Amino acid sequence: MGQDITQTLVEQIAQAHQEARPLAIHGGGTKGFLGHDLVGEVVDITGHQGIVNYQPVELVMTVRAGTPLAEVEAALAEKGQCLAFEPPSFGSAATIGGTIATGLSGPARPYTGSARDFMLGVRVINGQGQALRFGGEVMKNVAGYDVSRLMTASHGSLGLITEVSLKVLPVAKSVKTLATSASANEAIALFNRLAGQPLPISATAWAEGQAYIRLSGAASAVDAAAKQIGGELADNSVWASLKELTHNSVAEQSTLWRLSVPQTASLDLDCPLIEWGGGQRWYTGDAPEQELRAKVEAVGGHATLYRGQAERVFHPLNPAMSALHSRIKHSFDPKALFNVGRFHPEF
Amino acid sequence: MTAIQSGLLDQAIIDDRRARIVPKLQAILSSDQLKVTQEDLAPFETDGLAPYRRMPMVVALPTDKAQVIAIMKACQSEDIPVVTRGAGTGLSGGAMPHEGGVLLSMTKMNAIQNIDPDARIITVQPGIRNAAVTQAVAPYGLYYAPDPSSQIACSIGGNIAENSGGVHCLKYGLTVHNVLQATVITIDGGELTLGGESLDAPGLDLMAALIGSEGMLGVVVEAKLKLLPIPQVTKVVSAAFDDLGTAGRAVGDIIAAGIIPAGLEMMDKLSLQAAENFLNAGYPTWAEALLLCEVDGTAEEVQEHIEDVTQVLKTAGAVEVKVARDDAERELFWKGRKSAFPAVGQISPDYYCMDGTIPRGELPEVLQKISDMQDKYGLQCANVFHAGDGNLHPLIMFDGNDPVQAEKAQQYGSEILTTCVEHGGTITGEHGVGVEKINEMCVQFPGEELTQFHALKRAFDAKELMNPGKAIPTLNRCAEFGHMHVHHGEMPHPELERF
Numbered sequence: 083m084g085q086d087i088t089q090t091l092v093e094q095i096a097q098a099h100q101e102a103r104p105l106a107i108h109g110g111g112t113k114g115f116l117g118h119d120l121v122g123e124v125v126d127i128t129g130h131q132g133i134v135n136y137q138p139v140e141l142v143m144t145v146r147a148g149t150p151l152a153e154v155e156a157a158l159a160e161k162g163q164c165l166a167f168e169p170p171s172f173g174s175a176a177t178i179g180g181t182i183a184t185g186l187s188g189p190a191r192p193y194t195g196s197a198r199d200f201m202l203g204v205r206v207i208n209g210q211g212q213a214l215r216f217g218g219e220v221m222k223n224v225a226g227y228d229v230s231r232l233m234t235a236s237h238g239s240l241g242l243i244t245e246v247s248l249k250v251l252p253v254a255k256s257v258k259t260l261a262t263s264a265s266a267n268e269a270i271a272l273f274n275r276l277a278g279q280p281l282p283i284s285a286t287a288w289a290e291g292q293a294y295i296r297l298s299g300a301a302s303a304v305d306a307a308a309k310q311i312g313g314e315l316a317d318n319s320v321w322a323s324l325k326e327l328t329h330n331s332v333a334e335q336s337t338l339w340r341l342s343v344p345q346t347a348s349l350d351l352d353c354p355l356i357e358w359g360g361g362q363r364w365y366t367g368d369a370p371e372q373e374l375r376a377k378v379e380a381v382g383g384h385a386t387l388y389r390g391q392a393e394r395v396f397h398p399l400n401p402a403m404s405a406l407h408s409r410i411k412h413s414f415d416p417k418a419l420f421n422v423g424r425f426h427p428e429f
Numbered sequence: 430m431t432a433i434q435s436g437l438l439d440q441a442i443i444d445d446r447r448a449r450i451v452p453k454l455q456a457i458l459s460s461d462q463l464k465v466t467q468e469d470l471a472p473f474e475t476d477g478l479a480p481y482r483r484m485p486m487v488v489a490l491p492t493d494k495a496q497v498i499a500i501m502k503a504c505q506s507e508d509i510p511v512v513t514r515g516a517g518t519g520l521s522g523g524a525m526p527h528e529g530g531v532l533l534s535m536t537k538m539n540a541i542q543n544i545d546p547d548a549r550i551i552t553v554q555p556g557i558r559n560a561a562v563t564q565a566v567a568p569y570g571l572y573y574a575p576d577p578s579s580q581i582a583c584s585i586g587g588n589i590a591e592n593s594g595g596v597h598c599l600k601y602g603l604t605v606h607n608v609l610q611a612t613v614i615t616i617d618g619g620e621l622t623l624g625g626e627s628l629d630a631p632g633l634d635l636m637a638a639l640i641g642s643e644g645m646l647g648v649v650v651e652a653k654l655k656l657l658p659i660p661q662v663t664k665v666v667s668a669a670f671d672d673l674g675t676a677g678r679a680v681g682d683i684i685a686a687g688i689i690p691a692g693l694e695m696m697d698k699l700s701l702q703a704a705e706n707f708l709n710a711g712y713p714t715w716a717e718a719l720l721l722c723e724v725d726g727t728a729e730e731v732q733e734h735i736e737d738v739t740q741v742l743k744t745a746g747a748v749e750v751k752v753a754r755d756d757a758e759r760e761l762f763w764k765g766r767k768s769a770f771p772a773v774g775q776i777s778p779d780y781y782c783m784d785g786t787i788p789r790g791e792l793p794e795v796l797q798k799i800s801d802m803q804d805k806y807g808l809q810c811a812n813v814f815h816a817g818d819g820n821l822h823p824l825i826m827f828d829g830n831d832p833v834q835a836e837k838a839q840q841y842g843s844e845i846l847t848t849c850v851e852h853g854g855t856i857t858g859e860h861g862v863g864v865e866k867i868n869e870m871c872v873q874f875p876g877e878e879l880t881q882f883h884a885l886k887r888a889f890d891a892k893e894l895m896n897p898g899k900a901i902p903t904l905n906r907c908a909e910f911g912h913m914h915v916h917h918g919e920m921p922h923p924e925l926e927r928f
């Protein structure tokens with residue numbers, strides 16, 4: 083199944099290392115907006131495809147990075163399983179490698195975990211053209227530093243991810259969505275109050291005056307919780323549109339900022355879409371970049387540009403972190419080949 | 430496996446270092462926070478892996494962050510190693526002292542700094558005991574999920590350094606899934622905030638690099654932990670099997686049925702008999718294996734899952750399936766499991782606890798191999814394990830006063846770990862590499878990965894002063910151990926001296 087082109091990739095990278103030539107990692111191209119422009123010779127991962135190992139009973143799938151996310155999800159669905167972090171795809175060409183390299187997670191994030199939480203192992207080619215393997219296919223592993231999780235959301239800055247091993251989970255037997263009308267602040271308070279109670283909540287969101295709560299689990303548990311929480315039954319499809327940012331509240335906005343803040347933070351910014359119990363808020367207004375970043379930072383959060391114009395896509399690092407990041411980059415990619423400046427300008 | 434005598438620094442070097450660092454530490458710490466005499470140092474000789482012991486040069490017990498920063502700066506400027514120690518329950522010698530270094534004991538920094546019940550976050554100093562966290566937040570209906578068996582003693586700082594797990598990590602994750610933010614002091618005295626109260630932080634996920642890093646990157650001086658609501662209902666099923674392999678397969682059957690239990694633990698005959706001897710938990714001592722399966726959630730959900738699990742276990746071949754009648758009986762079932770180590774300690778003068786992890790499906794075969802090794806080494810081995818995660822804790826029983834037995838125990842352990850790697854697993858699931866498994870790291874990482882690990886460490890600690898000699902072997906050491914990967918007859922790193 084699929085095709086293993088590791089050797090070709092190693093040779094290309096080793097060559098670039100010798101000539102100190104920058105490289106631009108390309109997957110399906112669905113998340114091109116998420117970062118500064120790529121420079122350098124293209125390293126195309128899409129030819130490196132295939133599910134290498136999938137044992138539903140082990141709750142683990144190992145898959146080559148160029149495999150389409152849709153193919154991964156279809157293979158899992160066939161066995162009643164899923165990627166529990168519900169990654170957004172932003173297009174059918176999305177690869178699993180790009181999914182992990184950007185580390186994006188969907189509506190279940192605060193309740194079930196993030197992309198990095200499900201990472202068990204990784205194969206990477208570092209900036210010296212060395213094919214390395216970290217972690218593995220087991221649930222617990224503390225042999226050596228956790229490079230698998232460090233690679234997640236590193237935006238290709240440390241190396242080329244060629245293969246990932248992910249923990250997968252059974253699909254919930256029952257899923258229901260509740261909707262009640264609420265203001266944004268009421269919704270955030272409600273979400274956090276409920277999160278402190280033992281309820282099978284798997285997602286929360288607020289948009290257009292409606293608070294949405296998703297319940298997942300055993301049918302009996304979901305039904306009992308639905309009765310306890312109250313509200314109208316709504317269509318489960320709302321979560322897919324929120325995840326892919328095609329929901330009416332944000333679909334057509336030309337400026338879109340993702341604000342990652344503490345869930346209970348009170349933020350003096352009008353956000354038409356709030357997710358993750360208040361932890362992920364989407365801002366579509368025209369506050370100047372510096373002012374926006376300052377406000378978000380003041381509550382312990384950070385801002386990422388999804389659509390529109392700004393000086394920086396990602397939130398700047400403080401001087402100590404910036405220096406450390408450059409040293410870590412250097413430890414993986416001493417000649418600075420990979421995706422230079424895409425994630426943060428200093429590396 | 431006794432006091433490490435070879436390869437130690439000369440006494441003259443140690444004396445010189447002590448003379449240089451003590452005055453600097455005296456300027457930072459009060460006299461009761463600094464231990465320098467042999468008598469005062471002796472209690473710090475070993476962590477939870479008692480056979481590995483070394484006298485520290487000095488012990489420093491800071492009470493706040495500013496002191497940690499000052500100590501780190503002093504050590505960096507004098508080129509003196511720092512070994513951080515939490516509660517000292519670690520089972521791989523990760524906090525074994527350095528004979529020419531400062532042992533930084535974090536036990537005095539054990540305060541709770543803040544509890545935010547609405548955000549479900551607790552802020553603590555690293556020396557706090559794991560169980561004290563859960564105790565402090567219980568009034569809010571909350572708890573901290575990672576619950577190592579050592580939870581009444583071990584510290585959050587140690588948990589972070591080892592990525593500790595507990596019986597509930599199958600459903601609720603390991604330490605890495607439950608820490609939101611850590612404040613870390615690096616060897617140059619720099620302060621880093623990794624993670625945050627938001628669900629992600631700018632830049633690389635350095636929290637991932639920190640957790641499980643065995644005190645090699647910096648000292649954790651503060652942590653924010655995620656709290657979860659206490660489940661409404663918790664029930665446990667115990668299933669007795671007359672065959673170990675059948676029990677191993679039943680584990681897979683439960684998962685295959687789409688159920689993720691809160692805990693799924695297994696004990697073999699030797700360990701369940703030891704536990705029964707120890708505290709009369711009502712375990713069936715005739716059984717070859719006992720599975721404990723805990724489910725939690727809402728009352729309805731638990732009812733549904735208990736029925737499903739019971740059915741699956743019976744179909745899988747369990748001879749006796751018992752649901753704990755009430756919370757008291759449930760506690761008793763768990764108590765037996767959680768005291769398996771001391772229980773084995775009672776029937777054997779010494780035991781050596783291994784920590785290999787394998788894919789669940791390999792359980793029956795690996796268990797058989799471990800059992801067969803008993804004859805080869807002439808030692809008995811009890812098995813307790815986090816079955817749901819495939820994390821084995823074989824307890825090799827031996828008499829430490831008998832050097833031949835001690836040597837055999839170590840070889841036995843090493844063969845178990847190599848077997849785990851051969852079956853697609855790892856040499857350590859939660860106890861860490863420390864000094865104990867440093868040779869087996871060469872088996873697990875025969876390639877360039879070790880070089881990459883060292884490079885990553887130097888990004889945090891350029892002079893390699895933090896916990897030197899632990900966790901990641903040097904290539905020289907692997908060459909000496911004879912596990913260097915040889916590719917087409919070419920030795921990697923021909924520039925290295927071989928022994």
Ligand SMILES: Cc1cc2nc3c(=O)[nH]c(=O)nc-3n(C[C@H](O)[C@H](O)[C@H](O)COP(=O)(O)OP(=O)(O)OC[C@H]3O[C@@H](n4cnc5c(N)ncnc54)[C@H](O)[C@@H]3O)c2cc1C
Binds near residue numbers: 516586
């Ligand atoms: C009976 C028994 C049962 C156990 N059961 C389990 C179990 O179920 N699951 C499990 O995972 N482990 C278990 N352990 C192992 C041990 O308890 C854990 O590894 C624990 O996390 C160690 O914590 P500690 O505070 O004792 O750390 P220590 O032993 O003092 O140190 C361990 C490591 O952490 C580092 N460290 C400590 N504090 C800091 C800090 N503030 N900053 C940076 N580094 C630091 C040290 O340098 C060292 O490398 C058990 C141990 C015993 C004795």
